[in-house]
Amino acid sequence: MRIKFLLVALLVHLLSSIILDAKTFTYSQVHKMPQSVEKDYYIWRFLSQKTTTKQEAKSIMQEADHLNKKLRVAYRERTGLKAYLSPKPKSSKEKIIAWKIKAKAHKYFKIGIQLVGQNKLQKATDYFNASYVRYNKRWEKDKALFWLYLVSKDRQYLDKLLKSYHINLYTLLAADFTNSRYPKSIITPSIGKSHVRGIDAKNPIDWAKMKAKMNMPSADLEELAEDCESQATIGMNTYLKAKACNYTKSYFPMPYRETMKKFSKERQALIYAIARQESRFVPASVSRSFALGMMQFMPFLVKHIAKEKGEYIDLDMMFSPYKSIEYADFHLDYLNKYLYHPLFVAYAYNGGIGFTKRLITKPNYFRAGAFEPYLSMEKMTNTEAREYGKRVLTNYVIYLNKLGVVARVLPFIKSLTNPAKTDSFRN
Numbered sequence: 001m002r003i004k005f006l007l008v009a010l011l012v013h014l015l016s017s018i019i020l021d022a023k024t025f026t027y028s029q030v031h032k033m034p035q036s037v038e039k040d041y042y043i044w045r046f047l048s049q050k051t052t053t054k055q056e057a058k059s060i061m062q063e064a065d066h067l068n069k070k071l072r073v074a075y076r077e078r079t080g081l082k083a084y085l086s087p088k089p090k091s092s093k094e095k096i097i098a099w100k101i102k103a104k105a106h107k108y109f110k111i112g113i114q115l116v117g118q119n120k121l122q123k124a125t126d127y128f129n130a131s132y133v134r135y136n137k138r139w140e141k142d143k144a145l146f147w148l149y150l151v152s153k154d155r156q157y158l159d160k161l162l163k164s165y166h167i168n169l170y171t172l173l174a175a176d177f178t179n180s181r182y183p184k185s186i187i188t189p190s191i192g193k194s195h196v197r198g199i200d201a202k203n204p205i206d207w208a209k210m211k212a213k214m215n216m217p218s219a220d221l222e223e224l225a226e227d228c229e230s231q232a233t234i235g236m237n238t239y240l241k242a243k244a245c246n247y248t249k250s251y252f253p254m255p256y257r258e259t260m261k262k263f264s265k266e267r268q269a270l271i272y273a274i275a276r277q278e279s280r281f282v283p284a285s286v287s288r289s290f291a292l293g294m295m296q297f298m299p300f301l302v303k304h305i306a307k308e309k310g311e312y313i314d315l316d317m318m319f320s321p322y323k324s325i326e327y328a329d330f331h332l333d334y335l336n337k338y339l340y341h342p343l344f345v346a347y348a349y350n351g352g353i354g355f356t357k358r359l360i361t362k363p364n365y366f367r368a369g370a371f372e373p374y375l376s377m378e379k380m381t382n383t384e385a386r387e388y389g390k391r392v393l394t395n396y397v398i399y400l401n402k403l404g405v406v407a408r409v410l411p412f413i414k415s416l417t418n419p420a421k422t423d424s425f426r427n
Contacts, residue, residue: 036208047074105134138166146170167250176410193230201232202319204284235281265403273395283321293318295328341422346392351385373416
């Protein structure tokens with residue numbers, strides 16, 4: 001009887017802990033938040049509460065900045081109505097023109113890749129040239145230059161890549177092809193102050209307010225960067241510094257060293273590589289699809305991992321960088337059972353392991369052949385995963401070197417057509 005009583009008492013305690021830990025939000029709390037994607041996340045949480053009335057839901061929904069599927073579903077379940085927002089002002093004529101030029105550049109580059117696949121290299125050169133002229137962002141110009149080199153073997157294109165200020169897969173490969181050092185514009189800042197007053201690095205609304213200041217026409221980005229110069233806010237600090245110099249300098253922070261040191265250097269490099277790409281090390285990051293925290297976990301995955309670990313978690317706990325790192329390590333353990341190469345792990349982290357398996361088991365992807373594996377890396381139809389993978393791989397190699405592991409990107413590229421070194425799906 002005593003044992004039964006103790007078990008019941010323990011169960012009551014656990015249930016009460018869950019109830020106490022489960023965050024709830026009032027209409028007033030959410031209403032006071034500045035319009036932002038971060039507020040949208042809290043609107044979603046407010047709509048998901050059983051205590052939220054239909055009238056409160058209708059009122060708060062008009063304050064949303066952007067509608068995603070989660071908001072639409074939660075609103076319909078709470079009100080029985082279809083969600084809509086007032087139309088936003090149309091883009092300026094200059095933005096529309098810039099978008100059209102970029103779209104044409106992408107089209108020309110895509111045609112160039114198709115022509116490479118058909119072995120029509122002279123025509124491909126013309127299209128890569130056309131994309132190079134129209135691209136505006138430095139990394140996109142570097143991509144066109146790299147392919148111009150691959151199809152022509154003209155050293156001038158490598159020389160141009162070596163002069164690029166941007167750190168990307170193509171500039172690192174140019175350094176590898178010419179046995180050159182990697183660029184010196186890679187910066188890992190050392191910051192002594194642990195925190196700054198007035199900014200909670202784990203509060204999405206504090207980050208929303210900082211972004212609002214950053215986007216003001218009169219914003220002094222260097223000054224804002226100084227305002228959040230601390231170990232806790234190093235993500236904000238380096239994000240602002242990079243933006244202030246128009247990304248001519250590349251910041252690769254290495255925060256949370258005491259926690260990270262318990263992992264192998266390869267795991268450290270992978271977590272850092274993904275965190276830099278996902279959030280720029282901003283712990284309170286929220287995406288439009290409500291991916292959360294420094295490692296940008298979707299809510300369904302947070303709940304799945306929590307269940308696997310046998311623990312309760314409120315979604316807001318993902319704004320702790322330490323919890324984010326813990327969950328990332330757990331998820332990467334799962335991915336590494338099947339995927340051994342950082343590029344394929346990156347694809348799976350972004351697009352899912354099912355997507356990655358389907359991609360790499362296609363007979364015309366990542367197999368030995370002319371222009372492989374570069375061709376496979378460019379012809380992927382999932383644009384987000386395609387570019388994400390390149391950036392994470394680049395970050396990974398840089399962080400390995402930062403951690404004292406001598407590494408170059410070219411050996412990683414060459415191993416992509418060798419299934420024994422990359423994954424278990426093709427063995």
